Amino acid sequence: MAEIYSIIKAPVITEKATALSAEGNKVVFWVEPGANKKEIKAAVEKLFNVKVDGVNTERLPRKTKRLGKFAGRTVLKKKAYVTLKQGQKIEIFETK
Numbered sequence: 001m002a003e004i005y006s007i008i009k010a011p012v013i014t015e016k017a018t019a020l021s022a023e024g025n026k027v028v029f030w031v032e033p034g035a036n037k038k039e040i041k042a043a044v045e046k047l048f049n050v051k052v053d054g055v056n057t058e059r060l061p062r063k064t065k066r067l068g069k070f071a072g073r074t075v076l077k078k079k080a081y082v083t084l085k086q087g088q089k090i091e092i093f094e095t096k
Helices: 015-023 037-048
Strands: 008-011 026-031 052-060 064-067 070-073 077-084
Touching (some): 037 077
Antiparallel strands (some): 064 070
16 A cells, blocks of 8 residues: 555545535545555554545546647646545535
8 A cells, every 4th residue: 555645646636625514524625646545544543543434536628738738637636535434524615
């Protein structure tokens, strides 16, 4: 298993992610594209000291970008929607 700090990249702070955390026990993270659901679950449980109920993942499509005559593609990204068990929460995402 890879190191937990290399699996979880950063939290996703968008309107949709904030609404999911407010209405339910879901948090959204940017994760390493090669990580699977079991690794993500273990990393979140160990890093934030919470119990995870389930993990859903989403791979974002790569886009073609141009800069003059040069064409390239954006970096492959992956999101993880982590559902926490009832009564569990991560304090980073709490709004006051």
